[in-house]
Amino acid sequence: MKKTLSLILCVLLALSCATVAFGADGGKSFGAYDHVIIVGVDGAGAAFSKVESPCFDAIFGNFAFRHNAHTENVTISAQNWGSILTGVDYRTHGFTNTNLKLRARTSAAKNNSIFYYARQAMPEAELVSFNNWGAINHGIIETDIGVKKINNSIDPDLVGDIETYLAEGNQPALMFVQLDSVDHAAHTHGGFSDEYFCAVRRADALVGRIYNAAVSAGLMENGLFLLVADHGESTHGHGASSKEESSAVLAAVGKTVRKTAMNANIHNRDVSAIALYALGIQQPEHFVTCVPTELFGKKERALPGAVAIPNGDFALADLDDNPPFGRRVTNFFEKAYHAVICWLIMQKEKFI
Ligand SMILES: [Zn+2]
Ligand SMILES: [Zn+2]
Numbered sequence: 001m002k003k004t005l006s007l008i009l010c011v012l013l014a015l016s017c018a019t020v021a022f023g024a025d026g027g028k029s030f031g032a033y034d035h036v037i038i039v040g041v042d043g044a045g046a047a048f049s050k051v052e053s054p055c056f057d058a059i060f061g062n063f064a065f066r067h068n069a070h071t072e073n074v075t076i077s078a079q080n081w082g083s084i085l086t087g088v089d090y091r092t093h094g095f096t097n098t099n100l101k102l103r104a105r106t107s108a109a110k111n112n113s114i115f116y117y118a119r120q121a122m123p124e125a126e127l128v129s130f131n132n133w134g135a136i137n138h139g140i141i142e143t144d145i146g147v148k149k150i151n152n153s154i155d156p157d158l159v160g161d162i163e164t165y166l167a168e169g170n171q172p173a174l175m176f177v178q179l180d181s182v183d184h185a186a187h188t189h190g191g192f193s194d195e196y197f198c199a200v201r202r203a204d205a206l207v208g209r210i211y212n213a214a215v216s217a218g219l220m221e222n223g224l225f226l227l228v229a230d231h232g233e234s235t236h237g238h239g240a241s242s243k244e245e246s247s248a249v250l251a252a253v254g255k256t257v258r259k260t261a262m263n264a265n266i267h268n269r270d271v272s273a274i275a276l277y278a279l280g281i282q283q284p285e286h287f288v289t290c291v292p293t294e295l296f297g298k299k300e301r302a303l304p305g306a307v308a309i310p311n312g313d314f315a316l317a318d319l320d321d322n323p324p325f326g327r328r329v330t331n332f333f334e335k336a337y338h339a340v341i342c343w344l345i346m347q348k349e350k351f352i
Contacts, residue, residue, distance in 0.1 A: 029256045029296035031280020035223035037175045038271060039210055040084065042077060042133065043183030043191075045232015046247040047200040055208030056251070058307040060227065064295055065251035066262040068243075071231045072269070075238045075245040077133065078140075080230035080268060081178065085113045085140050087272035087287035100139030107142045111286075114272050118174045119145040121281045125173035128165070132158055132180035141176070155181040159206045166217040173279065177210060179203055183233070191233025191244065205309050212306040220303055224254035224278045228271045253304070254278065258297045266292050 046067035048056045056065075072079045072090040082095035093111045107116050115127050127147040131137045134151035141147055150165070152158040162177065185199035207227060214220050229248040231238050238245045248268040273289035276282070277296075283289070 030277055032256050033222055033224045033254060033278040035171065035173060035175070035219045036226070036275045036278050037210070037214055037219065037223060038177065038226045038228065038275060039207055040081065040176065040178040041182055041203050041207070041227065041229050041249070042178060042180045043186050043231065043233050043238065044200060044203060044229035044249055045244055046249060047182070047197065047232065048204065048249050051197050051200050053201065053204040054310055055204045055211070055307050056227070058304055059208070059211050059225070060251040060253055062259055062304070063253040063257045064260045064262055065249065066266060067249050068247035069250040069270070070267045071246045071248045073241060075231035075240065077183070077230050078135065081136050082140055083269035084228060084230065084271050085136070085176070086111045087114065087269060087284065087289045089269070089288055095140060097135065100135040103139070104143045105139050105141070106144045109142070113141050114275050115141050115147050115174060116145055117276060117281050117284065118279060121279070122173055126170055127174050128170070128172045129176040130158055130162055131178045133178055136178055155179045155203070155206055159209050162210055163213045166213045166219070171217070171219065174275065179206060186233035187237050190235050191237060192235055196233065208307045208309045212309070215306050222255070224252065224257070226271055226274065227251040228268050230268065252295060255300045255303060256296045256298070258294060260294045262292050263294060
């Protein structure tokens, strides 16, 4: 019975993927983009919905986003970035935080990354990956396919590297970014700490800076900009299967992206399918990922221009959408308290 059920599910999944890949939208969106930019925020989970995130709202608010896409069942970085970049589940690729660092990966390995397929389809294309956590560049993205790799362990500096790179006139067909300070704040201070939510607000500003750099470089005229998290955080970090840990943001903006909340079945690893689809590269058969049917449409829409970057006022938003009156009073004081704490942390770290 269980077998029959999973067979039916597999067939349904395959059909829904195929429908999109072969053009339920008239084929207009398949290959509609020259540039795909994937910005990964390690540990962000659904936290962009829990704080004021003006850049997120300005970039994705009128396009597609879901705060609680599914993660892999193991909510650890290697397992999830691995799936996001290779289109298979964590058991299939077998990456762990430890084994990523052991040896540099080449294209001879199984379960190639989307960079490999991009290179196969576009031998001359500029491909680039910016990592805070360099293990991704070392152990997931192949070393022998001409992907430019830049590592920097300070997020704002890494974003500075991206700004410089794009200002120099580089026009990457596929660009991946991994920011790590949000996860770092959770490990240091806890997943529901003031410091964690401050880090999410800072990440929002950094995402805004990357988007603006892409706009200035002209990439967004024909670019798809994606935001994704590998996992969320609990009080003491991540790795288990709590709702917070196993929720991840997935958001998209591009000229043919619809305004949609995206369906509840999407996974963060679906980014791999979406990226290849947007570049017009057929999804390899062994991928278990899917382009959400509601994501792309025929109609082209104007994209947001450069967004305003908040400069340091990172007071925390209420965590409840519709709290009762008593809770609102408490929240008022909590918010003021968080604002002060946040300001103090910022002063201390001079982060942005
Ligand atoms: Zn992580
Ligand atoms: Zn971590």
